[in-house]
Amino acid sequence: MLSSEAFSQTVLNWFDEHGRHDLPWQTNKSPYFTWVSEIMLQQTQVSTVIPYFLHFTDTFPDVHALASAPLDQVLHLWTGLGYYARARNLHKTAQIISHELGGAFPNTLEEMEALPGIGRSTAGAILSISMGVRASILDGNVKRVLARFYAIDEWPGAPKVQAALWTYAEHNTPTHRVGDYTQAMMDLGATLCRRTKPACLLCPIQSHCQAYALGLTHVLPKARPKKHKPLKTTIMLIHFNEPREVWLEKRPAKGIWGGLWSLPETEELPDTVLKCLPVIKHSFSHYDLEITPALVKKPECFQVEEAKGLWYNLDQPQQSLGLAAPVKKLLASLK
DNA sequence: AATCCGGGGAG
DNA sequence: CTCCCAGGATT
8 A cells, every 4th residue: 555655756756757737727826827727627628628718817817807897708708618607606706806805815725615616626726736735636537546546436426435535635635746736636537547548557556556456447436326317398589680680588697507698488389480490409417408499570479678688699799698508509500 | 328527505 | 414406528
């Protein structure tokens, strides 16, 4: 069994030689840049995040710029990234930091975790990477590395297992170079200890890896127990005005596509439908959605109230709006 | 078609 | 506590 010191030192040595050192958020490891990148990386792969991160930090170079921006603009820059609650919480937290904390991020785990959208792992990442505070992370990469290293034979998402993994994660976290160690563990999981086809022959801790010793690397970590996925249907109404603009409405702040702009929806086809466009299939982790886009002549099936919506110019959208992914695709296809 | 992912919020 | 929610990418 590797001591915690040997574990972290081995991983750090590997990181110096083979880790990623040129990611856009590594050029300026400020709490702000680190925070924005960690939130974006929560559900999303590095390669997807990079262009969003560059555009986002270019538009909002610091926490004050983000705090004073309209939420619609923040959601606009998030369009396509998914999990829009992340963008809403990012905006909320920016306002707390800008208005209540004098522009400075907190430097303890407790205070950091109290901010909207920042949980234990993200707090640990920001503290260790941008401030050198000894704190641990347990993201998907680290969970996979530890589940294999200790040959944990249960789904890592189960609360009991998760608690054990946190104990291992904290045990191995070093007292020096903690930011590099955080990055190193993420890199190890992302580049070598991949979900499929792990590159065990290149792994610095292979000789102490339980899963490798037992020939279980392809089985661990155990998959989440699967659930039945229902199919839901909806009809999205497309209504043009005279200059050929489309009527959009803002969705409620909570729930699916919260705060984003979308087409009015209905359960049944109204009489005023001119024609239906091909069905759009959209898949979520917990249900499948079939959208029937319907062109309507007159908006008898919904209210055109200026306060609730807006007319969207397909050729030159004048506003910065967040759009639900299938709506964005649909609008583009209407041009 | 199946799998993955951090955190918030409701029960 | 435990469950449920949420979107796109990858395989």
